[in-house]
Amino acid sequence: MAALINVPPRAKRGDIIEIKTLMSHIMETGYRRTADGAVVPRDILTSFSCRYNGDEIFRADLFPAVAANPFISFFTVATESGTFEFEWIGDRGFSATAKAAITVE
Amino acid sequence: MVKHDVTTRRYFLGLAGGAAVTGFVPIVTIRPADATPAMQAAAIRDVVGAAVVRTGKVKLDIPPLVENGNTVPMTVSVASPMTSEDHVKSIHVFNEKNPQPNIGNFVLGPRAGRAQVSTRIRLADSQKITAIAHLSDGSFWSVSVDVVVTLAACTEEVI
Numbered sequence: 009m010a011a012l013i014n015v016p017p018r019a020k021r022g023d024i025i026e027i028k029t030l031m032s033h034i035m036e037t038g039y040r041r042t043a044d045g046a047v048v049p050r051d052i053l054t055s056f057s058c059r060y061n062g063d064e065i066f067r068a069d070l071f072p073a074v075a076a077n078p079f080i081s082f083f084t085v086a087t088e089s090g091t092f093e094f095e096w097i098g099d100r101g102f103s104a105t106a107k108a109a110i111t112v113e
Numbered sequence: 114m115v116k117h118d119v120t121t122r123r124y125f126l127g128l129a130g131g132a133a134v135t136g137f138v139p140i141v142t143i144r145p146a147d148a149t150p151a152m153q154a155a156a157i158r159d160v161v162g163a164a165v166v167r168t169g170k171v172k173l174d175i176p177p178l179v180e181n182g183n184t185v186p187m188t189v190s191v192a193s194p195m196t197s198e199d200h201v202k203s204i205h206v207f208n209e210k211n212p213q214p215n216i217g218n219f220v221l222g223p224r225a226g227r228a229q230v231s232t233r234i235r236l237a238d239s240q241k242i243t244a245i246a247h248l249s250d251g252s253f254w255s256v257s258v259d260v261v262v263t264l265a266a267c268t269e270e271v272i
Contacts, residue, residue: 024226037235039212065225068232069218073211075184075233075266082219085226 013094015108019086027058027066028081031096031104037072053078053098061090086112150241153207156214157245160205161253166245170254171204173244177259182236182266189219191228191246191254201228203247210238223249235266 014028031053038050050072058066066082078096094106157166174188191201200223206216219230228246236242239262245255 037212060224063224065222067220068230069215071213071215071217073208073213073216073235075235079231079233081231082221083225083227083229085224087224 011094011096011104011106013092013106013108015092015110017109018111018113021086021088021112023086024083025086025110026081026083027092027108028079029056029058029094029106030077030079031056032077033096033098033102035072035074035076035078039072051099051102053096053102055097056080057095058082058084059093059095060084061088086110088112150209153209153214153243156207157205157243160218160245160247164251164253166253166255168255170248171244171246171256173206173242173256173258175242175258175260177261179236179260179262181264182238182262183264184233185236185260185262186231187234187242188229188231189244189246190230191248193228193246193248195223195226195228197223198249200249201225201246202249204228204230205245205247206234207243207245208234208236208240209242210240211235212237216242236260236262237265238262 010032012030016025019025033053034051036048036051040048042048052072053070056068056070057064065084068080070078089110089112092108096104170192172190175185179185189204193201201221204219207214208216216234217232221228239260241257241259243255243257245253247253
């Protein structure tokens with residue numbers, strides 16, 4: 009359950025910054041079968057969200073068509089110093105969070 | 114070693130012969146029903162409702178020829194000033210021939226600054242990928258891109 013987060017540590021106020029995230033997860037589709045013909049049960053991340061100082065700025069619904077170890081990148085405007093909180097939710101009660109700090113000057 | 118009598122060649126030939134006699138051909142491989150262009154259209158209808166989807170504004174960057182369908186990088190961007198009056202509310206991506214028509218829904222807002230999302234997806238077959246953007250004025254814009262896949266994802270056997 010390891011997350012990789014890439015947020016610029018500092019930015020100028022009003023800058024558009026790119027946030028890159030990667031969560032290690034198998035993203036088992038539920039459509040694959042073993043050699044015996046048994047279906048491998050689905051185990052995917054279903055949702056991802058990012059909050060910037062408490063306000064949700066980005067959210068994604070994920071489906072089996074998202075590749076293993078989901079990589080998601082998006083943009084936001086650097087408004088003030090603070091923290092980004094990331095959350096991934098998935099099948100079988102999967103839940104993971106991560107944080108990143110930014111200094112806006 | 115355990116000998117499986119039922120898997121001998123003679124047994125199989127007998128079975129095949131029997132099938133030929135009765136006119137019944139056993140289906141050897143069973144694959145889940147793939148999504149069809151009709152299912153893709155239905156999934157799009159679920160998102161846009163009765164609204165008209167126009168072509169334009171959206172750009173879908175995806176390699177036209179993919180060797181391995183298990184990880185295909187994809188970037189969707191929308192031409193939008195991203196102000197509170199005129200911004201992209203969400204981006205939806207669909208496929209034609211994976212087992213499910215949805216790929217992802219991405220919700221953004223005026224704070225995004227730039228309407229652009231990247232991720233990596235799976236493709237089970239050569240097919241058309243469609244990205245749709247929902248703008249703050251309620252309009253929907255789309256783009257479709259054809260992708261050729263040589264090694265399919267999603268349904269291969271687990272070793």
